[in-house]
Amino acid sequence: MKSFDLSLYLVLDPDLCRDHSMVETTMAAIAGGATLIQLRDKKAGTEGLIRVGRELMRAMEGTNVPLIVNDDIDAAIAIGAHGLHVGQDDLPSQIARDRLGPDKIIGLSIESEDVAQKVDHTIVDYVGIGPIFATATKPDHKPAIGFDGLEKLVRMVGLPSVAIGGLKGEHALPALESGADGIAVVSAICGQPDPKQATAYIAQKLKSARAYL
Ligand code: TZP
Numbered sequence: 001m002k003s004f005d006l007s008l009y010l011v012l013d014p015d016l017c018r019d020h021s022m023v024e025t026t027m028a029a030i031a032g033g034a035t036l037i038q039l040r041d042k043k044a045g046t047e048g049l050i051r052v053g054r055e056l057m058r059a060m061e062g063t064n065v066p067l068i069v070n071d072d073i074d075a076a077i078a079i080g081a082h083g084l085h086v087g088q089d090d091l092p093s094q095i096a097r098d099r100l101g102p103d104k105i106i107g108l109s110i111e112s113e114d115v116a117q118k119v120d121h122t123i124v125d126y127v128g129i130g131p132i133f134a135t136a137t138k139p140d141h142k143p144a145i146g147f148d149g150l151e152k153l154v155r156m157v158g159l160p161s162v163a164i165g166g167l168k169g170e171h172a173l174p175a176l177e178s179g180a181d182g183i184a185v186v187s188a189i190c191g192q193p194d195p196k197q198a199t200a201y202i203a204q205k206l207k208s209a210r211a212y213l
């Protein structure tokens with residue numbers, strides 16, 4: 001069954017997690033209210049991703065929170081992850097779908113109107129839109145689009161969407177007001193002294209934003 005909740009999407013970054021292992025950070029975030037976890041490690045290589053991904057899958061069993069792997073389809077398949085997230089420079093989503101089959105979640109990053117126009121709704125399950133703000137977490141990111149840009153792209157794409165890039169709990173309201181289904185964060189959780197509390201804070205902001213809207 002392909003079901004997922006984009007509300008509070010944690011993208012793991014091992015460099016930022018430092019003081020806590022990826023598993024510790026993930027389990028703390030889930031306890032704090034994270035609804036989806038993405039394993040993103042640009043340095044690990046496929047074998048490294050598979051190792052940590054399998055550990056994550058074991059730890060997350062029974063939580064109902066899906067694990068999505070960034071970029072590396074071989075790792076995603078070996079791990080038995082719930083899905084794959086690809087960017088514009090990664091594997092084309094059609095090829096990803098062919099290899100993963102219909103039941104896995106496929107997410108796609110979009111950052112401009114050009115790209116938004118080309119999204120294939122029959123293949124992609126959700127889009128990650130951003131960066132909303134410039135962020136040191138992804139040094140090679142595309143220009144920041146702000147919440148106005150987010151709103152435009154959410155409307156154009158018409159798929160479930162999550163905003164990303166420089167976001168913190170305070171941005172839950174403008175992100176949801178712009179039409180996104182949730183926010184994706186790295187540094188607002190990874191590397192925080194207490195990842196569970198950091199996640200619970202964002203979850204609370206999302207809850208108040210929903211109550212307000
Ligand atoms: N894609 C666009 S911005 C970004 C990614 C993976 C990094 C977001 O990190 P942070 O720390 O939440 O700004």
Ligand code: MG
Nearest residue numbers: 071086087090
């Ligand atoms: Mg990528």
